[in-house]
Amino acid sequence: MSLPIRRRQLAAIALASVTVLATATACSDDSSGGGGSESDGPVTLVVDVFGDQGFGYQDLYKQYEAEHKNVKIQERGKGLGLGDYNTRLTQQITAGSGAGDVVALEEGTIVQFYAQADKFVNLADHGANDLKGNFLPWKWEQGSTPDGKVLGLGTDVGGMALCYRSDLFKAAGLPTDREQVGALWPTWDKFIEAGQKFAAADKKHKFVDSATNFYNVVLMQIAGQGTGYTYYDKSNKMVIDQNPDVQAAYQLTTKMIGAGLSNNLQSFSNEWNAGFKNGSFATIACPAWMTGVIKGQAGDAAAGKWDVAKAPGNGGNWGGSFLGVPKSSKHQKEAIELAKFLTSAQGQIGAFKAVGNLPSNPQALTDPAVADSTNDYFSKAPVGKIFAAGASDLKPVYLGPKNNAVRTAVENTLRAVEQGKSADEQWQAALKNGAAAGK
Amino acid sequence: MSLDLHATAPPEPRPPRARTSHRRASSATKLDLKYSPYLYVLPFFVIFAVFSAYPIAYTVWIALTDRSPLNATISFVGMDNFVELITDDPQFWNAVVNTFGMFVLSTVPQLLLALMLANALNRRLRAQTFFRMAIAMPIITSTAVVALIFSMIYAKDFGLVNWLLDSIGLDPIDWRANRFASWFAISTMVDWRWVGYNALIYLAAMQSISKDMYEAAALDGASRRRQFWSITVPQLRPTIIFTLIISTIGGLQLFTEPLLFTSGSGGLSGGSEGQFQTITMYLLDVMNQRFRWGYAGAVALVLFVLIALMSTVNYLLARRISSDK
Numbered sequence: 088m089s090l091p092i093r094r095r096q097l098a099a100i101a102l103a104s105v106t107v108l109a110t111a112t113a114c115s116d117d118s119s120g121g122g123g124s125e126s127d128g129p130v131t132l133v134v135d136v137f138g139d140q141g142f143g144y145q146d147l148y149k150q151y152e153a154e155h156k157n158v159k160i161q162e163r164g165k166g167l168g169l170g171d172y173n174t175r176l177t178q179q180i181t182a183g184s185g186a187g188d189v190v191a192l193e194e195g196t197i198v199q200f201y202a203q204a205d206k207f208v209n210l211a212d213h214g215a216n217d218l219k220g221n222f223l224p225w226k227w228e229q230g231s232t233p234d235g236k237v238l239g240l241g242t243d244v245g246g247m248a249l250c251y252r253s254d255l256f257k258a259a260g261l262p263t264d265r266e267q268v269g270a271l272w273p274t275w276d277k278f279i280e281a282g283q284k285f286a287a288a289d290k291k292h293k294f295v296d297s298a299t300n301f302y303n304v305v306l307m308q309i310a311g312q313g314t315g316y317t318y319y320d321k322s323n324k325m326v327i328d329q330n331p332d333v334q335a336a337y338q339l340t341t342k343m344i345g346a347g348l349s350n351n352l353q354s355f356s357n358e359w360n361a362g363f364k365n366g367s368f369a370t371i372a373c374p375a376w377m378t379g380v381i382k383g384q385a386g387d388a389a390a391g392k393w394d395v396a397k398a399p400g401n402g403g404n405w406g407g408s409f410l411g412v413p414k415s416s417k418h419q420k421e422a423i424e425l426a427k428f429l430t431s432a433q434g435q436i437g438a439f440k441a442v443g444n445l446p447s448n449p450q451a452l453t454d455p456a457v458a459d460s461t462n463d464y465f466s467k468a469p470v471g472k473i474f475a476a477g478a479s480d481l482k483p484v485y486l487g488p489k490n491n492a493v494r495t496a497v498e499n500t501l502r503a504v505e506q507g508k509s510a511d512e513q514w515q516a517a518l519k520n521g522a523a524a525g526k
Numbered sequence: 527m528s529l530d531l532h533a534t535a536p537p538e539p540r541p542p543r544a545r546t547s548h549r550r551a552s553s554a555t556k557l558d559l560k561y562s563p564y565l566y567v568l569p570f571f572v573i574f575a576v577f578s579a580y581p582i583a584y585t586v587w588i589a590l591t592d593r594s595p596l597n598a599t600i601s602f603v604g605m606d607n608f609v610e611l612i613t614d615d616p617q618f619w620n621a622v623v624n625t626f627g628m629f630v631l632s633t634v635p636q637l638l639l640a641l642m643l644a645n646a647l648n649r650r651l652r653a654q655t656f657f658r659m660a661i662a663m664p665i666i667t668s669t670a671v672v673a674l675i676f677s678m679i680y681a682k683d684f685g686l687v688n689w690l691l692d693s694i695g696l697d698p699i700d701w702r703a704n705r706f707a708s709w710f711a712i713s714t715m716v717d718w719r720w721v722g723y724n725a726l727i728y729l730a731a732m733q734s735i736s737k738d739m740y741e742a743a744a745l746d747g748a749s750r751r752r753q754f755w756s757i758t759v760p761q762l763r764p765t766i767i768f769t770l771i772i773s774t775i776g777g778l779q780l781f782t783e784p785l786l787f788t789s790g791s792g793g794l795s796g797g798s799e800g801q802f803q804t805i806t807m808y809l810l811d812v813m814n815q816r817f818r819w820g821y822a823g824a825v826a827l828v829l830f831v832l833i834a835l836m837s838t839v840n841y842l843l844a845r846r847i848s849s850d851k
Contacts, residue, residue: 506703
């Protein structure tokens with residue numbers, strides 16, 4: 088009776104292969120959703136964020152869910168670095184599936200998505216233009232494509248300050264009061280001088296965590312006051328070798344490394360995190376979101392040891408994000424509402440309270456909840472006032488489409504300088520590798 | 527006459543129904559015999575087509591274009607990507623050198639160690655099964671975990687190795703800054719994980735070598751060492767070729783260990799000056815950081831050619847291990 092058995096196997100195999108084929112083709116059916124559902128049935132919205140601390144939206148989600156009984160919110164991405172997050176998001180956006188209903192777009196990467204603006208809901212079609220007054224003008228500009236499509240609504244801005252360990256300052260004979268500390272460094276050159284004083288008194292700790300954080304902050308500040316762009320000019324032409332701002336920031340950084348002030352830690356690495364815990368450095372360039380990172384990494388043991396002072400130079404901004412809605416979302420209407428809520432003054436104040444992200448909303452910035460806020464972890468520093476100072480009259484710095492790739496290439500050369508390579512040679516390498524990375 | 531007629535009449539044909547049904551059955555059997563083997567292997571080929579053949583074909587096509595998520599249109603650029611890659615991309619050639627360097631630095635000791643280990647385990651030992659199982663343990667640990675732990679062992683400031691160096695009075699090494707040091711560190715990760723695997727394969731092959739040969743050799747007065755090189759190694763030739771090719775494929779695609787050797791941002795760069803950036807890391811760097819998908823396709827194809835070349839070279843080399851000598 089071998090024949091029937093064989094036939095049965097045959098049938099089973101045929102069935103199996105048909106199933107495989109069916110599942111393989113079924114995958115392609117997903118993308119037809121498009122238009123956004125009209126139903127009021129239960130809707131689960133997926134919000135994609137990044138960063139060690141996330142965006143501090145947990146309480147806001149609860150509030151929103153309580154006000155919108157049909158909406159459930161699920162967040163993904165907390166703990167994911169910006170690089171990994173952005174890689175995934177790019178693939179999902181290009182593939183037209185897999186991205187969340189609301190996605191975070193970072194200042195440095197949103198430009199890259201200008202080219203794919205047709206894959207995002209143009210929020211201008213959904214009343215976003217009425218909200219224009221809710222955002223700092225330069226923030227609004229960054230969130231829109233050159234031809235006026237609104238890609239994302241602003242969440243936070245970086246602002247700029249300097250976080251320092253007052254206990255280490257005291258031990259090294261430097262002032263500890265934040266006003267006096269701020270007065271210590273009107274310029275970055277003075278900052279380096281202060282660092283040299285510190286280094287002479289304290290051989291155990293370093294003055295600055297890493298060259299790359301220092302460099303990024305300095306570059307954004309100098310470019311904000313200078314050309315208004317960094318590696319790319321506003322027509323997306325690679326100008327790394329022509330922009331005097333890039334060279335000035337690079338030289339300041341190598342001068343700082345040369346003075347032996349850097350702890351040579353790779354930013355966002357395990358060693359860097361350990362540096363916070365062990366208190367191995369005394370200052371760190373501090374956009375508002377960095378306060379959340381410090382608190383998360385240094386932990387309760389360092390509470391009250393950190394303080395915040397005005398940054399050298401004149402204000403500035405590093406970082407900050409936007410919320411956009413990809414067209415692949417099946418619940419666009421609900422997603423847009425959620426994005427509007429999270430980027431509203433109320434939403435931004437909530438995020439500020441949770442993780443210290445500085446609002447991009449002028450009303451939120453002047454709201455007592457932000458403006459008068461002090462941060463207990465940072466010795467009760469008036470963080471709202473320090474970070475908000477200058478945030479409103481900042482000029483935006485334009486970042487080109489492959490900004491992150493070029494930045495990584497330049498950062499690597501600075502790490503090489505930290506490892507003892509020649510600063511001049513590495514500057515040449517930065518020009519060469521930066522241009523190659525932006526090709 | 528009628529009788530005669532009857533007698534000479536041809537035998538009555540079989541009932542037609544029965545005959546066709548038999549014929550149908552036999553033709554079904556034939557069909558079955560002829561086509562069902564294809565159906566049996568079909569699931570594999572369907573999966574192969576979807577997950578291998580199509581991606582390979584797509585890679586070839588994309589390598590001839592300037593495809594990027596940043597471009598609204600895709601244009602055909604012919605061999606431009608390959609020309610740029612081969613003539614005008616120092617970073618790629620740096621990655622090739624790194625990959626081959628680490629390949630040699632890890633594979634040679636790895637296979638030699640595995641051979642020695644297998645030879646030792648092939649003798650009579652106490653707790654034989656325990657030792658044989660123990661060498662296989664590293665394979666079941668995740669590469670990511672291995673890489674993370676080794677990264678801590680080779681950390682610059684608080685690493686175990688630097689602490690040991692310090693305790694015997696040597697200067698600590700910045701394992702990520704120095705090219706050779708980073709290669710060495712990554713090779714130890716690879717070897718820790720794969721020596722046991724290869725040893726197990728060698729051990730299995732050794733057990734099928736006839737004991738008579740060793741007895742005869744022993745009677746002729748050949749030492750253990752002589753037996754190893756003159757009997758064991760030549761007998762293992764096909765197995766050695768197999769492990770060499772597998773190691774070549776794995777070694778030239780080295781990725782997780784060097785990637786996780788950098789903690790924090792910029793892992794794909796493989797060190798501040800690309801000291802340990804491998805070809806696969808460069809491929810991802812090009813694809814995910816620079817968004818040059820077409821160019822990344824070209825990198826993938828050149829990597830494929832390199833692996834094929836290296837496997838051939840290794841095969842030719844290993845074939846020279848002769849059983850006649």
